[in-house]
Amino acid sequence: MDSGNKTEQQIRKMATGLLAWYDFSPNSRALFIGDAGHALLDMLKERQLEIVQCCLEDLDNAAWRDSNRGSFDYIISIKELEKTSCPVEVLKTLFCVLNDKGKILLGMNNRLGIRYFCGDRDCYTGRNFDGVEDYRGKVEEQFIGRMYSHQEMVSMLKEAGFTKNQFFSVWPDLSIPSHLFEEHIIPREDMSTRLFPFYYYPETVFLEENGLYSSMVDNGLWFSMANGYLIECVKHGVLSDVNSVTCSLDRDDVDAFMTIIHANDRVEKRAAYPVGQQRLEKLREHSEVLTAHGVSNIMGEVKGNSYWMPFVDAPLGQVYLRQLLASDVDGFLQAMDKFRAIILQSSEHVSEDSGDGRGVVLKRGYYDMIPLNSFYIDGTFKFFDQEFCIENYPANVIIMRMIVSFYTGNIELERLYPSEKLMARYNLLKYRNEWQKKAKDFLDNLLNRDVLQEFYSKHRRNAELVSSNRHRMNYSADKYQKLFVDVFHNADSRKLLLFGSGKFAEKFMAYYGVDYPVYKIIDNNDRRWGEKINDVEIVSPEILKELGQGEYKVIICIKNYAPVMKQLEEMGVTEYSIYEANRMYPHRTKPVIQSVTDTKVKPKKYHVGYIAGVFDLFHYGHLNLLRKAKEQCDYLIVGVVSDRQVREGKKVEPFVPFEERLEIVRSCRYVDEAHVIPIENPGTEMAWKLYHFDVQFSGSDYEHDPVWLRKKEWLEERGSTMVFFPYTQSTSSTKLKKLITERLI
Structure with missing residues (x-):
């Protein structure tokens, strides 16, 4: 499967999180209002529902309405009611075709969602603040759709006959929901580190939404300013007993779960797909092993495709530690020492700490032993959700995670006690980059960040743009x-x-x-x-x-x-x-002056060209690539990969140090400029912002790669392009390195 198809499939899976947790009765009859290709349809069919799919226009048909009166057990409509200018009439039709014990599930955007106050544009009108201003007659210009507030939705439902309903706030968006909260439930954790805001038009955002979550919770605005709602309506039936849902459908099938907190104080961790059942068994096994090692954790049991645990009414370890740091730094350090000791206690040691910065290697490293996955009860930390266990794992990676996850998203904590001092306390600084990279690599793989990177870049805020807009x-x-x-x-x-x-x-x-x-x-x-x-x-x-x-x-x-x-x-x-450090400014490109009297000189196809590479063990293949590029452009800029990026990206050590590689490339007759590639932003997009080149040259092995084709498309939208050259087959750095390694030269 190519990366483009995998990305699309992953996005479709994430969309199902809105209802994947819902307990549908099999063999029921369901009406789905919306596009026939919607991701939820496949999920509903897998639940053994008899599906009737229609569009809004079909509901205007009186004959259809009369023939289906009271015939549906479920009616599902996601972001459709907003597309009609008479939503109450549609709701009356739905009331008519729903049976007495049936349920309607509506997904609707909130016009007072926090995203719009942060600068996102209205998803229907494409303009800022239209929904916030209640449209003020703008919708009538050309009606495409409009959003409603919570109270407006309640009034419409009541007018249509639905007096028994419950709302769930949906975060960050109806299309990729990760968290749902019943109307009267507010988060018990710091959502700034849990939620990643999602925008239709991130280029107009001027506020950091995450930074507002705590104030919203404290001031009773969490529900009323939710970006979307899932509404469950019944005539005479029973509403769901669910208080909140956390979805992790951005993961591969084996690791995809939904954590459901029920009103009866039971917590259910449900596998999203059958293959995830093995993870639930591992979760139970890890709890037992941790208990045997004297680590306190929330015990549960596997029933069917779910892992059930008791609800714990206690502060999260993260919350306890943050409050402690604000009032008692010494007490905070003692508590962190205790937390670190528990990590070291969690498994047998493959090797002990020799004092060289490498620390202890655990026989079983529980990756998620962090304050966010613990409660603080009766003077100790009690853990939950220990899904992942990695054999022969450095304890320092988990200890580094303990620190980084604690400080993430809260600058005030750094002021109270800098995270670097805590790293020094636990002798983590010498190999800090290695520990952080190991932790990041695990998360990147788990959360499919490479697969979803382009999707996220289109819908998540850009720090540079937020700063500029502000x-x-x-x-x-x-x-x-x-x-x-x-x-x-x-x-x-x-x-x-x-x-x-x-x-x-x-x-x-x-x-x-x-x-x-x-x-x-x-x-x-x-x-x-x-x-x-x-x-x-x-x-x-x-x-x-x-x-x-x-x-x-x-x-x-x-x-x-x-x-x-x-x-x-x-x-x-x-x-x-x-100077804004998170912004990249164009470099000054030296002009190329050609004699106007020399009519024999054929103009080149491009003016400024760009090419990137490691250029380790510079050889004829490199020279040929640069020569071909220079033949097509007046001015050639080369980006050279730093040693650190080689280590982290290719997992090897370059033979030739960066400074020498850079000087070799600069000395080439075909090169006009050579610069280090910024490790924070090494891709095509940032290179174009730096140099505003007319063309980027690359090897032909990427010519049919969907990721690189999307890069080319991105460049062409800005008047640039990408050209692929075949590599010189006879010589390559890889072959040279192999010869050197095997001592053949």
Whole structure:
């Protein structure tokens, strides 16, 4: 199966989470209103329901309505009622064709959903805030659909005859639901680390939605500002006893589960697919083994395709530890020490801690032994959901997860006690990257992040865009352009000074120092004066008084730039801009000048070309690739993969260090520029933002790869393209490395 098909199938599976947990009675008759290709239809058929599929227009047929009066046990409609201008009439029809004990399940977007207050556009009108303003007559322009608030939905249902119903808030979206909460249930955990917001138009988002969740819960807004609702309606039947549902259908079938908390204080962990049954058995087995090792955990039992546990009314370990850190740092450190000790106690040791930073290797490493998967009861941590056990696993990976998962999404915790100090306390810093990478690799594989990466990039917010959108709201269009967009205006003709000597300045110099050499670095901290970064001296702001107006350009390289802006303006400095570290600016491309009198020179197909590679053990194949690329473009830019990216991506150590590989490539006659590929954003999209090239060249082995074809499509939408070259078959770095390894040369 190619990656494109796998991505589509995974998205369809995620969509079924809206109802996959619902207990449908087999051999019942169900009416499905919507597209015949909807993912839910396949799921409903697997539940042995007799399905009748129709569209909204079919419901207007009086003969059909009369012939089906009272004949359906279930009616399912997801995001369809919003597409009609007379939803109450449709609901009356549904009331008519539903039998007395039947149930209607409606999925509807909420016009007051938090996503729209964060800047997402209306999914029907494509404009910001239309639903928030209750459309104000805009829908009538050309009716495609409209959303309703919770109270409006209640009123419509009541008018149609449905007086017995219950609402579930759906997060983050009806199309990929991961969490559902019954109307009166609020989360007991920090949802900022659990939920990933989903947007129709992420390019207009200007607020970080996750950061608002705690305030929404505390102020009683969690339900009323949900992005969507699942509504269960009955005439005289019984409503579901479910309080909340957590879906993990982004995983492969064997690991896909739904955790259902019932009103009778029972917790059900249900396998989404039959193959997941083995995981439930493992969960039971892990609980027994952990108990035998003296680790307290919530015991359960397997019944059918579910694992049942008692509901625990106690604070999560995560919540307890965060509250403790806010009030008692020493007590917090002791509690974290205790948590770490439990991890080390959870299994026999394959090898002990020798003090070199490698730590203990556990015979069985329980990957999810983190505060988020524990309760704090009677002075101890009690664990649940220990699904995953990895043989011969470094305990430090789990301890690193304990720390990272605790701090994620809460900057205030870093202020109270920095996570790095905790890592140092447990001797994790020496191999920190290795531990974090192991943890990330496991999660990436479990959550199919590679498969879903492109889908998520289209629907999740982009930090760079959020920051830019926020800035645009604070300044006039002209000032925003000067401050944040045209940062290099006059930087090539004047002395360039950076204000700030931290990570932002270092990143600026690494990415743009070649194009725009830095004259001096300014810092208010007098203890840093006289130090150097990349041979550039750090000096006092007083240097600006020594330079004349029009002689210099200042670029602020500090996250909290507002005080520096004020300081510069008080000094009379007007020629300054602000560098945003999460934004990539185009590099300055040197122009290619051709003699207009030389009529024999044939114009090349492209002006600026780009090619990326490792270029380890530079050989004739590399040279041939660069030569072919240069033959098609006036100016060739080469991105060279860093040593770290080689290690993490290819799982090997490069033979030639990065600095030497970069210099070799730069020295090639066909190359006009060569730069390191940013490890944070190594892909085509970021390269284009940096260089605005007309064409990217790549090897022909990717020519039919769906992922690379989507990259090509993305480039072509922006006026660029991608060209695939065949590799030189006689020579390759892989062959050379094999010869060296086998000592044949």
